[in-house]
Amino acid sequence: MTESQAIHRTVLLTEAAREVSRAHSGIFIDATFGRGGHSRAVLARIAPDARLIAFDRDPEAIEAAKSIEDPRFCIVHAPFSRMKETLGAMGVERVNGILMDIGVSSPQIDEAGRGFSFRMDGPLDMRMDTSCGETAAGWLAQASEADITRVLRDYGEERFAYRIARAICKARSETPITRTAQLADLIAQTVPRNKHDASQHPATRSFQAIRIEVNGELEELKKALAASAELLAPGGVLAVISFHSLEDRIVKRFLDAGAHPEKTVDARIALPADAFAPALWTGLQRIKPTEAECMENPRARSAVLRTAVRTEAPFAGEVGK
Ligand SMILES: C[S@@+](CC[C@H](N)C(=O)[O-])C[C@H]1O[C@@H](n2cnc3c(N)ncnc32)[C@H](O)[C@@H]1O
CATH class of the missing domain: 1.10.150.170 (Putative methyltransferase TM0872, insert domain)
Known part of the structure; x- marks a missing residue:
């Protein structure tokens, strides 16, 4: 088996694919292709004339994506922090669903040569790209x-x-x-x-x-969240899976602040309701893997999926950063 075919067991497969492809038609983004578990599940759900644009910063993931022959699909080698500029260069200004399954893939961890694992000796690399x-x-x-x-x-x-x-x-x-x-x-x-x-x-x-330091992971996440708020059309869904509390805290704060702008101001200051920016997000959900999934795939235990639906409000930037 070549490295690009190595196995990654996708976490929260059904839940994430279902949420992100709610619009059914339009343009969908898988910001973290990995080995394409989520991409395949999204392709199975979206309309025949919809598109799925996937990103990954790992050249081995890009190689693995070549096995998807669906004409609705394409893969881009770029960090997801550059999603907005990259899509803009492709003529895409608005999308209908964005999925991010952040962190490392199993092939990255399991190959000693990538240098992520303390259990196997290898060069101390740790770069995703x-x-x-x-x-x-x-x-x-x-x-x-x-x-x-x-x-x-x-x-x-x-x-x-x-x-x-x-x-x-x-x-x-x-x-x-x-x-x-x-x-x-x-x-x-x-x-x-x-x-x-x-x-x-x-x-x-x-x-x-x-x-996290070598890959600038938290900065990548913050930039991609802001880009998502700009890119998503009203009714479009943002779905983010994170595997540790540092990332989940960033996602939670970003969505909570966007969904409840009034909570970002000290409650003791009396301001009229129209003094606040309108909410960017609605329908916030927090979804955990089932016990059955955790039994079958212990890596799922720490996963949290957060989803939110974009409202019609314009994005003014900086919210929840
Ligand atoms: C957990 S895996 C995704 C697995 C995928 N959902 C699947 O089902 O196969 C995370 C992937 O995201 C990629 N990745 C992580 N941070 C990234 C970033 N900032 N930009 C682009 N890709 C990133 C990694 O290289 C890795 O392939």
């Missing part, structure tokens, strides 16, 4: 101790962020850190095992944090 950008090894070689501490603390919620950052800076002054196993061993020697969950590797949080 292997055609550009700085690798995790490159970032670790030049980031300051303060920056490493901040990333591990803010993106990994790592209690021992400073201790790990100090150990990394000391180790790299002797030998460059270029392999996943080298970094995982260094962290394991630096911090105690999680008392509450002995099965969790001590490097779990640090690897997550460095991956």
Whole structure:
């Protein structure tokens, strides 16, 4: 099996495809093609004259997309933060549904050569887009101790962020850190095992944090949410699946602020109802995978799907950022 055919078990397949393709006709976006589980399910639901435009920043996902021969489908190699500009260049100004299944795909995690996994030795890469950008090894070689501490603390919620950052800076002054196993061993020697969950590797949080930094994941998400509010036609659905609380918090705040502009102002300040921008979103839903799905695919356990329907209100920018 080639890498582009490697398996990814799509999470919340039916729920996400059903919600995003509610309009049935028009133009739909799968912002995170991966191995195309959601794309195929959306194609099965939308009208014969509808279109599905998919994005991914990973060249292996783009290769995998070539197996879809449906004339309604096309794939674009670009980060989803550039969705609006990229679609604009294709002559697309409005769309009827946008799906984002954020994070990494199983083939990215499972291939040692991609450098995402602390369980297998490989080059310390972690880039989703292997055609550009700085690798995790490159970032670790030049980031300051303060920056490493901040990333591990803010993106990994790592209690021992400073201790790990100090150990990394000391180790790299002797030998460059270029392999996943080298970094995982260094962290394991630096911090105690999680008392509450002995099965969790001590490097779990640090690897997550460095991956988020290397790929600019939270900035990507914030830009894509703002672009979605601009791109979606009234009645169009935004559906976002996230796998950890940092991402889910960003999605939740963005949608809540857009759905309830009055809540973004201190309630003690009495303002007339028309002083607030009209709501951008309605019909907010939070959907979790069923117990059966979690039993079958443990990766689903942390997933949350949030959906919202775009109203007719114009987007003024910055809401819920
Ligand atoms: C969880 S997988 C998606 C799986 C897909 N829904 C499926 O059913 O096969 C996430 C995918 O999104 C891509 N991705 C993550 N962040 C991205 C970004 N900012 N821009 C474009 N693609 C991104 C990753 O490369 C990965 O292939």
